[in-house]
Amino acid sequence: MADTPELHIVGGGMAGSEAAWQAANQGVRVVIHEMRPHVGTFAHKTGDLAEMVCSNSFRSDDDEQNAVGLLHWEMRQAGGLIMEMADSNALPAGGALAVDRDGFSAAVTERLRAHPNVRVEAGEISELPTDGHWIIATGPLTSEGLGQAIARETGAEALAFFDAIAPIVYADSLDMDVIWAQSRYDKGETEEEQKAYLNCPMTKDQYEAFIDALLAADKTEFHEGETAGYFDGCLPIEVMAERGRETLRHGPMKPVGLTNAHKPDEKAYAVVQLRRDNALGTLYNLVGFQTKMKYGAQADVFKTIPGLENARFARLGGIHRNTFLNSPTLLDNQMRLRSRPHIRFAGQITGVEGYVESSAMGLLAGRMAAAELAGRDLPPPPPETAMGALIHHITGGAEAKTFQPMNVNFGLFPPLDGVKGGRRNRKDRYKGYTDRAKLLWSDWLRSAELDLARTA
Numbered sequence: 489m490a491d492t493p494e495l496h497i498v499g500g501g502m503a504g505s506e507a508a509w510q511a512a513n514q515g516v517r518v519v520i521h522e523m524r525p526h527v528g529t530f531a532h533k534t535g536d537l538a539e540m541v542c543s544n545s546f547r548s549d550d551d552e553q554n555a556v557g558l559l560h561w562e563m564r565q566a567g568g569l570i571m572e573m574a575d576s577n578a579l580p581a582g583g584a585l586a587v588d589r590d591g592f593s594a595a596v597t598e599r600l601r602a603h604p605n606v607r608v609e610a611g612e613i614s615e616l617p618t619d620g621h622w623i624i625a626t627g628p629l630t631s632e633g634l635g636q637a638i639a640r641e642t643g644a645e646a647l648a649f650f651d652a653i654a655p656i657v658y659a660d661s662l663d664m665d666v667i668w669a670q671s672r673y674d675k676g677e678t679e680e681e682q683k684a685y686l687n688c689p690m691t692k693d694q695y696e697a698f699i700d701a702l703l704a705a706d707k708t709e710f711h712e713g714e715t716a717g718y719f720d721g722c723l724p725i726e727v728m729a730e731r732g733r734e735t736l737r738h739g740p741m742k743p744v745g746l747t748n749a750h751k752p753d754e755k756a757y758a759v760v761q762l763r764r765d766n767a768l769g770t771l772y773n774l775v776g777f778q779t780k781m782k783y784g785a786q787a788d789v790f791k792t793i794p795g796l797e798n799a800r801f802a803r804l805g806g807i808h809r810n811t812f813l814n815s816p817t818l819l820d821n822q823m824r825l826r827s828r829p830h831i832r833f834a835g836q837i838t839g840v841e842g843y844v845e846s847s848a849m850g851l852l853a854g855r856m857a858a859a860e861l862a863g864r865d866l867p868p869p870p871p872e873t874a875m876g877a878l879i880h881h882i883t884g885g886a887e888a889k890t891f892q893p894m895n896v897n898f899g900l901f902p903p904l905d906g907v908k909g910g911r912r913n914r915k916d917r918y919k920g921y922t923d924r925a926k927l928l929w930s931d932w933l934r935s936a937e938l939d940l941a942r943t944a
């Protein structure tokens with residue numbers, strides 16, 4: 489396929505990297521245009537491809553009971569680069585897939601740079617291309633110039649909202665006479681897995697004082713005209729506290745499945761969990777503690793957590809912008825911009841949310857673009873698969889008027905015949921969803937490979 493036109497991918501993040509890998513493996517010559525390190529964002533710190541800007545977790549790796557775990561499975565079956573590099577840089581994290589962020593993005597960068605069909609060009613693209621074959625995967629922090637160009641093309645549909653970053657502390661500043669290591673319900677096969685989390689226990693009085701401090705803390709205010717909506721999966725802790733004094737105790741601070749190793753007879757009223765953030769084990773993040781408190785207030789409030797009195801922060805939390813399209817109205821079912829079909833979009837900018845979902849949409853965009861360049865038709869995967877559920881949602885299934893970024897979840901899947909709803913049947917239902925998805929995803933992949941072989 490040496491004479492096929494090049495595929496240009498704007499943005500070498502999670503989606504752009506995966507899209508490049510998939511297309512290049514199908515013989516397409518790919519150019520990745522990545523603006524870093526020449527032009528930065530407030531969240532990225534390196535010039536590497538596929539940098540993880542916040543948590544180091546790809547979330548649950550359970551492919552039988554969890555929709556994101558199923559997405560992992562589907563990407564692995566499709567030879568996904570992001571999953572392969574995540575697996576080879578995995579850190580112990582109970583049932584979750586956490587990775588050493590530096591090792592992970594260095595490995596993705598190395599593999600792509602070494603690929604004979606891939607070229608990486610440093611530089612910002614700030615206009616929409618008028619011809620050629622393009623995938624735009626510039627993510628939640630799309631540069632201002634390109635953002636404006638997209639807005640000019642699409643009208644007012646591209647909009648912004650805010651998430652919040654969780655803080656990271658240095659391991660050697662933690663008080664291990666108070667904190668103990670244990671994964672919830674001792675989950676995991678090895679001792680390392682079973683002790684993947686560090687736990688900070690709170691009594692009722694300490695918890696109540698913590699909630700008071702959160703409610704009283706100085707928060708970052710939004711500028712006039714900014715949209716301050718939050719995505720429910722990523723609520724700042726102070727917003728959770730505002731929703732009710734018990735909300736955190738039933739969310740990230742729930743004390744269940746844990747026994748205080750220092751005081752086995754004392755049941756904690758609430759627990760703050762820390763998860764390893766790098767392979768060396770020198771950094772830990774506060775799990776689920778996204779926040780928009782001002783920096784000074786954060787240090788004061790977090791140091792009231794037992795065991796963190798002398799904590800040093802490698803990074804404090806923060807708020808950030810998220811650029812995304814109103815995909816249900818703007819994109820067709822191949823993720824092509826209806827008004828300029830030579831341009832596809834992929835990743836978080838299409839209105840999915842998270843590293844895994846963004847990579848997944850990159851995987852599909854890369855394969856779809858490669859098929860199109862070879863004159864083949866690659867239909868989207870069936871909606872019963874995790875990939876299919878997501879792409880169907882963003883390109884048509886979602887309500888356009890109220891469209892907001894979406895994580896993969898079983899609510900996006902068509903219902904199962906003959907399996908009752910309700911909490912009691914949840915396990916069977918989830919297993920039913922994942923069994924059905926695996927069969928259909930394998931069929932879809934097989935028929936795509938057959939098509940590829942026929943036209944090669």
Ligand SMILES: Cc1cc2nc3c(=O)[nH]c(=O)nc-3n(C[C@H](O)[C@H](O)[C@H](O)COP(=O)(O)OP(=O)(O)OC[C@H]3O[C@@H](n4cnc5c(N)ncnc54)[C@H](O)[C@@H]3O)c2cc1C
Nearest residue numbers: 499501502503523542543613626627631835836842843846
């Ligand atoms: C502060 C913050 C915290 C987050 N925390 C989490 C989290 O904890 N867990 C999670 O799962 N997700 C998190 N997300 C979302 C996560 O970043 C995305 O889901 C994921 O990285 C999106 O992948 P992507 O490829 O779409 O975008 P990105 O990974 O951001 O990649 C986009 C790339 O495009 C480049 N780029 C932008 N504009 C241009 C241009 N004009 N020309 C050339 N290159 C350009 C950028 O430099 C970047 O490398 C967070 C996002 C932000 C902003």
